[in-house]
Amino acid sequence: MPAAALSPQVLAKYEPVIGLEVHVQLLTATKAFCGCANHFGSAPNSNVCPVCLGLPGALPVLNAQAVEFAALASLAINCQVREWSIFARKNYFYPDLPKGYQISQFDKPIAEHGWIDVPTADGSMSGVPGDRSSSSGCKRIGITRLHMEEDAGKSIHDGFAESATRTYLDLNRCGTPLAEIVSEPDMRTPDEAFEYLTRLKEILLYCGVSDCNMEEGSLRCDANVSVRPRGQEKFGTKVEVKNVNSFRFVRLALEYEIERQIEVIEAGGRVTQESRLWNAAEGRTFSMRSKEQAHDYRYFPEPDLPPLVLTREYIEGKRAELPELPEARRARMIAEYELSAQDAATLTAERAFADRFEAGAKTARNPRRVANVLLSEVGGRLKALGLEQAQSPVSMVGIVQAADLLDEGKISSRQLKQLFDVCFEKGEEFAVAYEREKPEQISDVSAIEKLIDEVIATNPKQVEQYRAGKKTMAGFFVGQVMKASKGQANPALLNELVTKKLEGKSHGD
Secondary structure (H helix, E strand, O other), X not given: OOOOOOOHHHHHOEEEEEEEEEEEEOOOOEOOOOOOEOOOOOOOOOOOOHHHHXXXXXXXXXXXXXXXXXXXXXXXXXXXXXXXXOXXXXXXXXXXXXXXXXEEOOOOOOEEEEEXXXXXXXXXXXXXXXXXOOOOOEEEEEEEEEEEEEOOOEEEEOOOOOOOOOEEEEHHHOOOEEEEEEEOOOEOOHHHHHHHHHHHHHHHHHHOOOOOOHHHOOEEEEEEEEEEEOOOOOOOOOEEEEEEOOHHHHHHHHHHHHHHHHHHHXXXXXXXXXXXXXXXXXXXEEEEEEOOOHHHHOOEEOOOOOOEEOOHHHHHHHHHHOOOOHHHHHHHHHHHHOOOHHHHHHHOOOHHHHHHXXXXXXXXXXHHHHHHHHXXXXXXXXXXXOOOHHHOOOOHHHHHHHHHHHHOOOOOHHHHHHHHHHHHHHOOOHHHHHHHHOOOOEOOHHHHHHHHHXXXXXXXXXXXXXXXXXXXXXXXXXXXXXXXXXXXXXXXXXXXXHHHHHOOOOOOO
């Protein structure tokens, strides 16, 4: 954190203004403008050719699948896709950019004017300019544009960037197709930025346009942040925090940078417009370089590529290919399966997981109970063991079977837990464990009453205590009957019958 911790009163005087630029690597087989493999993990400098190396005379050819993925992503985040867009050269020098320029889009990008709704604690819409109505409990974050571009190579530093003694260049990433998604400066807290990134990633994964693997650089985020006195309309001086590689670090970097800028202003200084890097080990940002303006890049139309023309039929065809997106799916599942909002959010975080749940829910007696078994009994054990859902010994068929048995009253929740313990201990399917163990829940009233009568007859002292007003003694009798039934008595029925027997009533009174 900054050298001097700022008081809540000082922090409350200022309003942060946050916008995010997200670079998404598109999941194409080949690069944006050549036939080289778009594959992470190959030997350094093995997936390169004259085009992506920018050698004289090499000409780019646009990858049609990259256009499809960019259009799908644009529509999924509610952007208007242009029928006519232009590629441009963005000129700058960096060691891992061998051409000395990047093919990108500037004033006429493929898509503009989108939005994403993010949840907020109070549903406030404060700080969002214009008429951006949203659903209750959500804030609408505007998206300025989605444009296509190619990636640069990768610089690998021997040590952290501030103290590196050697830098190695891997140009395999040169020419990888990117979609850059630029938000409006609508976010006011690091938490809103975190939620925006989370929702954006979910949408992109549902569309299948990227794997969004931050560890492999498939999704990278630059955060623009400034502070201004509360009530002031004019923005403060913007600082860009570059290439933060996790959503948690984005939030931490923003928290640090907001306090740093306020500290500078409170001390009578001026915030410098610059690019900074986040040092996760030290929990701080540090200056990288002065921030470029658009004119510094000397944009001009790419002379080797014609305008990108998309017909209205093409755009509407891509719209028809969109899957049911996470927020819509959550709302439907809450209504259709009577799920809680939290369970629906967990189940829909990944498309494959949601598909798996729904496949089972459609065959089950009680989909809500399936969700509970999947998330609590299976999910809890997987988390404790550090395993993924795909590594569960119990399939969705087994989960549905367990939920149905529980719903029918054939097994108790205690028996279900014991069966799942066996499944995970032995690595076997639920049906196998159930057939071998064959636990049966006793729901026959006369059988349970007989056990209660036996326990009451052998514990007269405890009966007197109950009837003298110590009602908690009912738990003693329940426990004794459960023990006598070897855990097979129906718990709800047992509790009801014990109370009636101790009160001198019969079943049905």
